[in-house]
Amino acid sequence: xTASLSKGINAFKEVIDAPIASFFSSCVxxxxxxxxCLFYTETGExxxxxxHKLEPLRRVWQQEYTLLGSLGKxxxxxxxxxxxxxxxxxPLVYDxxxxxGCCSMVCPVGNDLTYxxxxxxxxxxxxxxxxxxxxxxxxxAITIGSPMGIKWPAVQAQIKHVQADxxxxxxxxxxxxxxxxxMSSMEIINFPExxxxxxxIFKQAGVSWTLASDAFEATNSGIQIGSSDLAREIVxxxxxxxxxxxxxxxxxxxxxxxxxxxxxxxxxxMGRPFGFEVKHILEVLDELRAAGxxxxxxxxxxxxxxxxxxxIARRGGVVEQPRRLLSEIAADFREMPDAGVMNWCCxxxxxxxxxxxxxxxxxxxxxxxxxxxxxxxxxxLVTACANCRIVIEEALEHxxxxxxxxxxxxxxxxxxxxxxxSPIPSPVSGRG
Amino acid sequence: MKQAEQLDNLPGxxxxxxxxxxxxxxxxxxxxxxxxxLLALPPSMASAMAEAISKARRQSVIWLSFQECTGCTExxxxxxxxxxxxxxxDLISLDYHHTLxxxxxxxxxxxxxxxxxxxxxxxxxIVDGSVPLGNPGFSTIAGISNHDMLVETAKGAAAIVAVGxxxxxxxxxxxxxxxxxxxxVGDIIKDKPIINVPGCPPIPVVMTGVLVHFLTFxxxxxxxxxxxxxSFYGETIHDRCYRxxxxxxxxxxxxxxxxxARQGWCLFKLGCKGPVTYNACATTxxxxxxxxxxxxxxxxxxxxxxxxxxAGPLYKALSVPASAxxxxxxxxxxxxxxxxVAITWHNRSTKAAANTAHEKVTVQELTQEKK
Numbered sequence: 001x002t003a004s005l006s007k008g009i010n011a012f013k014e015v016i017d018a019p020i021a022s023f024f025s026s027c028v029x030x031x032x033x034x035x036x037c038l039f040y041t042e043t044g045e046x047x048x049x050x051x052h053k054l055e056p057l058r059r060v061w062q063q064e065y066t067l068l069g070s071l072g073k074x075x076x077x078x079x080x081x082x083x084x085x086x087x088x089x090x091p092l093v094y095d096x097x098x099x100x101g102c103c104s105m106v107c108p109v110g111n112d113l114t115y116x117x118x119x120x121x122x123x124x125x126x127x128x129x130x131x132x133x134x135x136x137x138x139x140x141a142i143t144i145g146s147p148m149g150i151k152w153p154a155v156q157a158q159i160k161h162v163q164a165d166x167x168x169x170x171x172x173x174x175x176x177x178x179x180x181x182x183m184s185s186m187e188i189i190n191f192p193e194x195x196x197x198x199x200x201i202f203k204q205a206g207v208s209w210t211l212a213s214d215a216f217e218a219t220n221s222g223i224q225i226g227s228s229d230l231a232r233e234i235v236x237x238x239x240x241x242x243x244x245x246x247x248x249x250x251x252x253x254x255x256x257x258x259x260x261x262x263x264x265x266x267x268x269x270m271g272r273p274f275g276f277e278v279k280h281i282l283e284v285l286d287e288l289r290a291a292g293x294x295x296x297x298x299x300x301x302x303x304x305x306x307x308x309x310x311x312i313a314r315r316g317g318v319v320e321q322p323r324r325l326l327s328e329i330a331a332d333f334r335e336m337p338d339a340g341v342m343n344w345c346c347x348x349x350x351x352x353x354x355x356x357x358x359x360x361x362x363x364x365x366x367x368x369x370x371x372x373x374x375x376x377x378x379x380x381l382v383t384a385c386a387n388c389r390i391v392i393e394e395a396l397e398h399x400x401x402x403x404x405x406x407x408x409x410x411x412x413x414x415x416x417x418x419x420x421x422s423p424i425p426s427p428v429s430g431r432g
Numbered sequence: 433m434k435q436a437e438q439l440d441n442l443p444g445x446x447x448x449x450x451x452x453x454x455x456x457x458x459x460x461x462x463x464x465x466x467x468x469x470l471l472a473l474p475p476s477m478a479s480a481m482a483e484a485i486s487k488a489r490r491q492s493v494i495w496l497s498f499q500e501c502t503g504c505t506e507x508x509x510x511x512x513x514x515x516x517x518x519x520x521x522d523l524i525s526l527d528y529h530h531t532l533x534x535x536x537x538x539x540x541x542x543x544x545x546x547x548x549x550x551x552x553x554x555x556x557x558i559v560d561g562s563v564p565l566g567n568p569g570f571s572t573i574a575g576i577s578n579h580d581m582l583v584e585t586a587k588g589a590a591a592i593v594a595v596g597x598x599x600x601x602x603x604x605x606x607x608x609x610x611x612x613x614x615x616x617v618g619d620i621i622k623d624k625p626i627i628n629v630p631g632c633p634p635i636p637v638v639m640t641g642v643l644v645h646f647l648t649f650x651x652x653x654x655x656x657x658x659x660x661x662x663s664f665y666g667e668t669i670h671d672r673c674y675r676x677x678x679x680x681x682x683x684x685x686x687x688x689x690x691x692x693a694r695q696g697w698c699l700f701k702l703g704c705k706g707p708v709t710y711n712a713c714a715t716t717x718x719x720x721x722x723x724x725x726x727x728x729x730x731x732x733x734x735x736x737x738x739x740x741x742x743a744g745p746l747y748k749a750l751s752v753p754a755s756a757x758x759x760x761x762x763x764x765x766x767x768x769x770x771x772x773v774a775i776t777w778h779n780r781s782t783k784a785a786a787n788t789a790h791e792k793v794t795v796q797e798l799t800q801e802k803k
Contacts, residue, residue, distance in 0.1 A: 001794075002801040013786035065779050083800075126793055128800035139795040229793040 005083050008127020012060040012081075015119040023111040024061050027051060033103035033113055038344055039096040042365040050103040050113045053092040056081045057120040086129040093117060093124055094131050095358035099257070099350030100310035105342060114315070121226020130225045131355045138221040141234055146217045147354070148185035155188055155216050162196045168203045170195070173245070174210035179284070180247040180276075181209050182218035182238065182262075184255035186386035194254060194386075197413030201285070204418055205293035209251075215241030218253050220261035224351030232269040235261060242276050249277040251284055254407050256311030256349055256385040263316065280312055281409055282384050286321035289328065296415040299331040303378040306408070307336070307369075307392065308343035309385035322384060322408055329415045336372040344368045348391030366395040373403065384408045446647075447486030460486075464644075470716065471641050471653060472663040484648040491647060492551040493558060494544055494585055495529035498578040499571050499605040499614055500561025504596035505531050507633035524643070527555070530573065541574045548588050556646065557589035557624075559617050562598040562605045566613030582620060591625045591652055592617060593642060600628035600659070601738035608742050618659060625652050628659035630711075632735035637716050638664045658738065660710065669706035669732050672714035675699065693729065703747040704731030711736040 031049060034040045039048040046052070062069030063078055072078040103113040124130055130138075137147035145151060159170045171177065179202075187194045202209050215238045222231025242250050252259040263278040288294040306326060312318045319340050326333050338344060347365045352358050369392065373381060381403055383389055389405050396403050450460055464485070465478040473481075497505070509532070526532065527547035528540070535543055547555060559582065564570035568577035576584075586592060594617040597603035605614035618626050629638055642661055645653045653661040670676065678684070678698040685693035685702055693699075700707070706714075709732050713724040725732055731747075734740040744752075791797075 001791075001797050003797050003799055007791060007793075007797075010786050010789045013782060014790060016783070064782050067775060125798060128798065130798055132799075135795075135798040138798065142795045225798070227793045227798075230795065 003126060003128030005081075005086070005127050008086065008123040008129065009060060009081060011123035011126040012057055012120070013064055015122050016057070016061050016065060019112065020057075020116055020119060021061060021065055023113075023116060024054075024058050025066075026109045027111060028109055030108060032106050032108060036102040036106040037097075038100075038102070038347060038365045038368050039361070042367050043361075047092060048096050050097070050117070051111075053089070053097060054113070054116050054120055056085055056089055057116065057123065060123075083127070083129075086124065086127055090124065090129045090131065091358075093120055094134065095352060095355055095361060097350060098310065098345045098347060098352050099315075100345035101314045102310075102342070102345070105314065118223075118226060122228060125225050125227045131351075131357070133355045133357075134221065134225045134351050137351075137354050138225045138227070138230055141217070141219070141221040142230060145214075145237075146185045146188075147219055147221045148189060150185050150188050150217070152213050152216065155183070155211070155213075158188060158192050158195060159211070161192065162199055166196055166199055166203075168199045170199055171208075171210045173213060174208075175245050176247075177208045177210040177245065178248045179207060179209040180215070180238075180242050180245060180250045181211055181253070182251060182258070183216055183253050184219045184258055184386050185217060186219075186255070186390055187253055188216075190390060191254075191386055191407060191410075193410040193413075194407055197407075197410040198281070200413050200416055200418065201288070201294065201409070204295065204416055205288045207288070207293075210245060210247070212241040212245060218255055218258035218262065220258060221351075221354075223257055223261045223265060224354070228269055231261065231265065235266045235269050238262060239266070239270060239274060242274070247276055249279055249284075250274075252278060252280050254281060254384045254386050254389075254409060256309040256316075256387055257351075259316050260311045280316060280318050280321075280384075282312070282318050282321045282325065285409065285412065286324055289325060294328075294412070295417040296328050296412065297417045298329070298415050300329050300380075300411070300415070301331045302380045303332040303334055303376070304330045304380050304382055305334050305336050305373065305376040305378045306339070307346065307381055307383040307388060308340060309383060309388045310343070310345050310349055312384055313343060314341045318384075322382075325408060325412060326382065329412060334376040334378055337375050338372065344372060346388040346391045347395070348387060349385075353387055353391050362391065363395055363398050366391075366399070369395070370399055370401070373401075378403070380404045380406065382406055382408050382411055445486060446488050446490065449490070450486070467637075467641055467644055470637060470663060470712075471645060471661075472666075477648075481644065481648045485644060488647045490525040491643070492547050492555040493524045493526050494547055494555055494589075495526060495532075495558045495560070496573075496578075496581060496585060497530060498559065498561030498563050498582070498599070499612065500596065500598050501604075502531055503633040504560040504599075505529075507631075508595075508636050508639050524556075527551075537574070544585070548585060552588040554590050555588065556643075557585055557592045558595055559592060559599045560595045562602045562612075562614035562616060563620060564605070564612035564614050566611070570612045579620065582617065586621045586624055589624055591627065591646065592621060593627045593629060593639075594618065594659075595629050595639065596634055597630040597632045597735060597738075597740065600630040603632065604741050606739070626659055627652050627655065627661060630658075630660060630665075630736040630738075632740075634736070635664070635712055635716055635718065638712060656710070660736075664712040664716075665710040665736070667710065669709045669711055669714045669726070670704075672712075673706055673726055674714070675726060688729065699726060699729075699731040701749045702731050703745065703749060705734030705737070705740070705743070705746075705750065706732040707750060709734040709737050709740075 033050040037048055037050050059078065059081055063073040069078060097117050099114050099118060101114040107113060140149045141147040162170055181198060220231050220234045222234050238250060252262050259280050267273050285294060306322055346369055347362045352362060383405065389407065393405050461482050464482040468475060468478040468481060528544040530540060533540060563578045563582055568579060571578045573581060594600040598605055599617050602614050602616045605612055627642055629642060642653060653663060656662050656665055675696060675698045679700055683697040685697045685699055688702060717724045733746050734743060
């Protein structure tokens with residue numbers, strides 16, 4: 001068995017639903033989506049216009065689902081989608097789209113272009129036109145359990161470190177806990193501060209939580225490559241574990257697409273509602289703050305700004321929570337221009353950061369973020385997505401910018417009021 | 433002033449005629465300025481126009497009336513007499529007009545033939561009324577069918593002015609079922625410039641403006657795609673209506689005697705055709721600027737538009753389908769629904785087939801086999 005063009009075309013036919021049909025028929029060709037795409041604004045190349053990235057899918061819609069289009073197909077007036085064309089479109093659909101959702105926001109007729117790109121990737125993956133790096137990552141996610149090839153023993157090792165550092169027990173496989181905590185591979189390998197910070201915050205707040213040995217990975221390569229079959233398999237691990245442990249809520253970590261995969265796509269992939277809630281860690285922390293369970297002391301005097309991860313702010317609606325949390329501890333908080341739901345993407349979401357050949361392009365389009373950061377004049381940037389964080393750190397290094405990037409959870413933990421005062425770890429910067 | 437007197441005193445000119453009638457230079461210039469504005473010409477053209485009109489010889493005009501009601505003549509000759517507009521009309525050489533001329537029978541026809549001969553290629557032909565093609569006997573003058581008289585008289589004309597909706601577009605005689613086979617002037621004459629001045633009847637000053645333009649520049653004003661002078665027919669009644677703010681606020685009269693109607697709210701729902709009617713009524717108004725239909729509390733009936741009589745009930749809002757009968761609408765709905773069902777069925781089966789053909793994607797199947 002192998003990927004093939006016919007499988008891809010079949011997948012295109014499968015994904016074209018009422019929304020996609022109405023989006024294509026209501027497009028007025030105004031080109032406003034181009035101005036919303038950082039790949040267009042930073043390169044000026046017309047091929048990066050979001051609606052253009054959907055051209056093969058649009059033609060399949062026209063040929064299969066419209067009267068004139070099917071007549072044109074019969075009379076060979078409209079050319080069929082070929083392997084060559086999909087090869088040409090592969091960099092447009094994967095390398096130059098972070099699924100950031102900006103184009104969907106500006107479309108005057110309300111077309112959700114991001115939704116369409118996500119759906120189009122189904123056909124790209126089924127026809128063998130996904131980038132090899134994403135195929136490799138997805139293969140690791142399915143066969144090993146994590147796109148970066150991390151297994152449970154690596155998590156166990158980190159748990160030991162955290163327990164040694166904080167003196168707090170990290171609960172594992174605790175049935176009946178309120179929260180199931182997930183992590184992203186990036187956090188396990190690069191940002192171990194996250195688990196340590198979470199343990200301390202939850203200890204102080206008296207939260208009952210647990211990790212699951214068979215469902216610690218929150219990321220979902222199936223979503224990024226665009227294969228519902230694979231995404232379903234990955235998300236079902238979490239659903240099975242959460243239901244086995246009878247938790248009330250699953251916490252999506254500081255990772256953008258993991259939140260989208262679990263919160264929005266998850267129940268649709270499973271074909272049923274979950275028996276538990278899904279919340280982003282910032283939502284949980286803000287609830288704790290509102291309930292008076294998240295006590296902090298002191299203020300960070302450094303000028304700080306906050307980068308809204310696309311999937312969390314624009315696509316996820318978590319916009320006010322990080323600002324309320326930051327107002328507790330930041331003495332000099334500065335908003336970037338366009339902050340909030342219209343924030344510019346880091347340039348590496350939606351799987352782009354995993355595609356090696358896309359790196360020069362990614363660095364080029366980072367210029368828009370660079371300008372945003374420079375406008376604030378800060379030396380410290382806070383965010384809530386490990387992928388944004390690594391993409392931004394790499395780009396800052398490339399542009400020789402001396403700016404520290406920190407996760408919001410770990411920053412909060414630095415100002416935590418702890419009853420059993422254990423030694424507070426010094427702020428960790430860069431990659432662990 | 434000297435120059436003006438000179439101009440005015442040239443014998444046999446319009447200027448001389450005006451002086452004889454006691455029209456002062458000042459009054460005349462005022463008239464020219466207002467016409468300049470109405471014709472959308474630059475203000476500097478007013479004096480040029482005054483000079484041209486003063487110097488102009490009395491223009492020979494032949495007026496033919498076919499299938500009409502004489503309303504157009506009434507409008508132009510009697511509407512706000514005695515004003516400058518009328519005087520200008522008196523000062524053209526109206527060589528033939530069977531309602532107004534004193535002569536009758538052969539003498540009358542002789543006057544027309546004489547004018548055609550004396551001013552060959554120079555006279556202006558004004559036509560009101562439509563021309564019946566169904567049977568030449570439906571409308572004749574001195575035994576000559578309207579069609580033949582039009583063709584004969586048009587030959588030597590410098591230009592033709594089709595006055596009124598009947599001459600311009602066929603008008604009421606052409607309304608379904610069009611028993612006489614009525615057509616517009618432009619349907620018969622193809623080789624002469626034709627200026628359509630539609631309206632039932634048209635506004636007098638529009639007539640005057642067209643004439644003055646012709647006298648001043650020796651050419652016809654800029655026309656739209658329906659042959660109407662753009663300066664008068666460039667905007668809809670609706671766009672220039674003083675009740676427009678009510679429309680924009682969604683304030684409509686629901687009947688002719690409700691409180692909203694008394695408050696002067698928009699008459700759209702009572703069938704006003706202002707939004708689709710191009711004419712100058714709302715700006716120039718009628719009867720020496722006194723009023724126009726909407727100001728008098730009645731919606732516009734769109735009388736200056738082609739086929740206005742068949743464009744649906746006068747008292748139904750434009751948003752209500754005009755021509756379709758309920759059977760037609762029912763049939764159209766049924767056909768539409770059937771087509772919708774068929775297309776939906778086809779698309780659903782395409783999609784169902786695609787779903788059936790779905791082979792579960794595994795990580796081993798993410799690449800194509802190398803051929």
